[in-house]
Amino acid sequence: MPSTDMEKTTKTKIDKATLKKAMWRDIFTLQWSWNYERMQALGFLWAILPVLQKVYKKGEELKEAMQRHLQFYNTNPVASPLILGASIALEEDKAGQAASSIKVGLMGPLAGIGDTIQAVLFRPIIAVIAASLAMGGSMSGPLLIFLAGILWMAVKVPLFWLGYNKSTGLIGEVAGKGLLDKVTNTATIAGLIVIGGFIPSILSRLTTPLQFARTVTVDGEAVEKVIKVQEVLDGIVPFLIPVLIVGLGYYLIKRKLSPIKVLLILVALSFITNALGIL
Amino acid sequence: MHDYGFLIPLLLGLWAYISIIAQLTGLWWAEALISGALTGLIVGDVNLGLQIGATLTLMSLGMWTYGGATMPDFNTGAIIGTAIGALGSGLEGGLAIAIPTSILMTQLDVLARATTTVFIHGADKHLEKGNLKGITKMHLLGQIPWGLSRGIPVFLAVWLGAGPIQKVIEWFPEWFMGGMQLAGKVLPALGFALLLNQINVKKYWPFLLVGFALFAYINMPIMGIAMLGLAIAIVYMRLEGGSSNA
Structure with a gap:
């Protein structure tokens, strides 16, 4: 050549x-x-x-x-x-x-x-x-x-x-x-x-509607008090649920799961937590 | 309204063709947000198109066609999902269609990328004969499998599928639509997770905390965080490379 x-x-x-x-x-x-x-x-x-x-x-x-x-x-x-x-x-x-x-x-x-x-x-x-x-x-x-x-x-x-x-x-x-x-x-x-x-900021809508009613005694009187779980969480770290979900996704991908499998897991998680009234 | 007749499906199919070719060109037209909004305009529900487009765009954050790899086709998903959601099932119904569509479309992407091989073999033959016009033709025709692999499914799905699919969606129970609605809020997390996967988080994780704290505690707008982020990054790189810096 x-x-x-x-x-x-x-x-x-x-x-x-x-x-x-x-x-x-x-x-x-x-x-x-x-x-x-x-x-x-x-x-x-x-x-x-x-x-x-x-x-x-x-x-x-x-x-x-x-x-x-x-x-x-x-x-x-x-x-x-x-x-x-x-x-x-x-x-x-x-x-x-x-x-x-x-x-x-x-x-x-x-x-x-x-x-x-x-x-x-x-x-x-x-x-x-x-x-x-x-x-x-x-x-x-x-x-x-x-x-x-x-x-x-x-x-x-x-x-x-x-x-x-x-x-x-x-x-x-x-x-x-x-x-x-x-x-x-x-x-x-x-x-x-x-x-x-x-x-x-993007995931800020992920909050939990869970709440518990507790009876506490104030000045000898029994008072019904509602504890909102979201408020308790916000007191610890704000936006905890968004962070946990991204963390879960990241962990699963690092475990070598394909993006489509992680997607399906997140969809399943959405259905379950929605049905249970957690999210 | 129970279906779209012929003209709207044709328009949407045409856009699906054009947008993927524009994407190959380098313009960002095959983006779920653009196609969702455009489909919304055509079918008369812009806001739905924006919502579906935004959700799919966020899911796609960390995905990229590295070296010609196939990724879920959220663009086609946004077109079909918006068109079907606009028939009455809204964001939840639209996403329930858009997400599986985006995933199934990967098969057609592979088919298109394989079919185009015909044209490079054609170019080899024309080259042997010294036929320059033939080479030009082979190159320019190469777009056809790409465009058709998107245009045909969109046209068929919206023309023949929208009505029947809408009827099926009407049967979906409430818990399904509720779950879908929540999935729409959860799935952007996938985009972030994939994006973080591409970054050296182990080395640079403290910077993630900076951005988080700025938003979560000071409520700084994103543009402000972006500016501060760039400033911090530049200063950090200068300090790190201090001695070797020319």
């Missing part, structure tokens, strides 16, 4: 219109043909195709380049423009093997970081605020999620240019310095503080 890395003599500078075409294709359609076998591979090939057509004029060269970019590929969709940008910069130099390596090298770590920030921090905070607005009957809830999605998309544009300009320098930045670790940890801490506030 002829190594394309050896033919670095010709550098093709890609015009801005073609770069943008590739970028928008990645931003909007990367996952349209997502499949189990090679996941986002075809989406990536279609994005980079206009660039490959400019760089590789000969049919065989082009075919080989296309085959390279139809290999397994999967990452967080927000991170993909970054990888695409870096790959294009390398393809301009006809450094095809390097483009493949940078894809393989970056897609895993960037998927991890992107998924963490999206699934553990950004989406949950937006989703909980939106859900509490919606529970109050406000359309601003769904609107907030809608806008957050657009914001999340908008991030992809600068990431593409960052990838294109930094090219191979990206690998060092992602792997070294621990910069991204820092971002993830900061996100985790902020996320935990917010979740700590969300648990009592």
Whole structure:
């Protein structure tokens, strides 16, 4: 197999219109043909195709380049423009093997970081605020999620240019310095503080209606006194029931029960405690 | 009203198709809250759509399609659940339909993800022949299994299913609806539990207490807690990485 890395003599500078075409294709359609076998591979090939057509004029060269970019590929969709940008910069130099390596090298770590920030921090905070607005009957809830999605998309544009300009320098930045670790940890801490506030606020409707009547003697007279269990609980720790239920769910998941099993257990618990009049 | 005729199911099926493709694109349209509200608008009960959407959104907090994994399809559940709940059974009846629907839909998600494999094999063949237009076509057609796997069940369930399902719900005893109502309040706890499962709670648990105390004892609004949370996180990371910080 002829190594394309050896033919670095010709550098093709890609015009801005073609770069943008590739970028928008990645931003909007990367996952349209997502499949189990090679996941986002075809989406990536279609994005980079206009660039490959400019760089590789000969049919065989082009075919080989296309085959390279139809290999397994999967990452967080927000991170993909970054990888695409870096790959294009390398393809301009006809450094095809390097483009493949940078894809393989970056897609895993960037998927991890992107998924963490999206699934553990950004989406949950937006989703909980939106859900509490919606529970109050406000359309601003769904609107907030809608806008957050657009914001999340908008991030992809600068990431593409960052990838294109930094090219191979990206690998060092992602792997070294621990910069991204820092971002993830900061996100985790902020996320935990917010979740700590969300648990009592979202689950505040979980209270017990239980009460006991007790006869006490006041000044020699028998008086009927009603003790509300919820008030007693609030005296110990407020929002104790929400905390206990989240704690139960967390314990069950840590015991390796599937989310669907935990869901069924919580539904069963709801039916039982409701029937017994506990909750 | 006992059923929806043809047009509303068609509209909802179309939205189910569009929303999953938008989700693949990266827009957050396949969110239970958005689809619940939109379905509520279409069937004439916005508040029900908001309530069902909010409950399902909270349940989905810690779930994510890591590396192409399948998760319960709360979006489709919200559409079908809201449409059926609006026929009279309300939040409890809607959730009783939406939750099992969300879980059953995982099977169709797997089917869609498997079917799309046809298109990448098609692309391989076109590539061999040097047919670039064919590659483009294969990629753009790849969305069809995705869209249909949501659109068809929504259309059929609301068109043919809503009336009969509504009749079945009317038979549900009171204790069932009461249990369902409570389940709606309890299930957001699942979302929180799953979310905590993804975070290094062992190392960072004290921060959970900070947020809890701020709300439970001072009653600070969530936006305030979020701001304070970000400030604390940044300061903590600076102090922790103090010496190595450039």
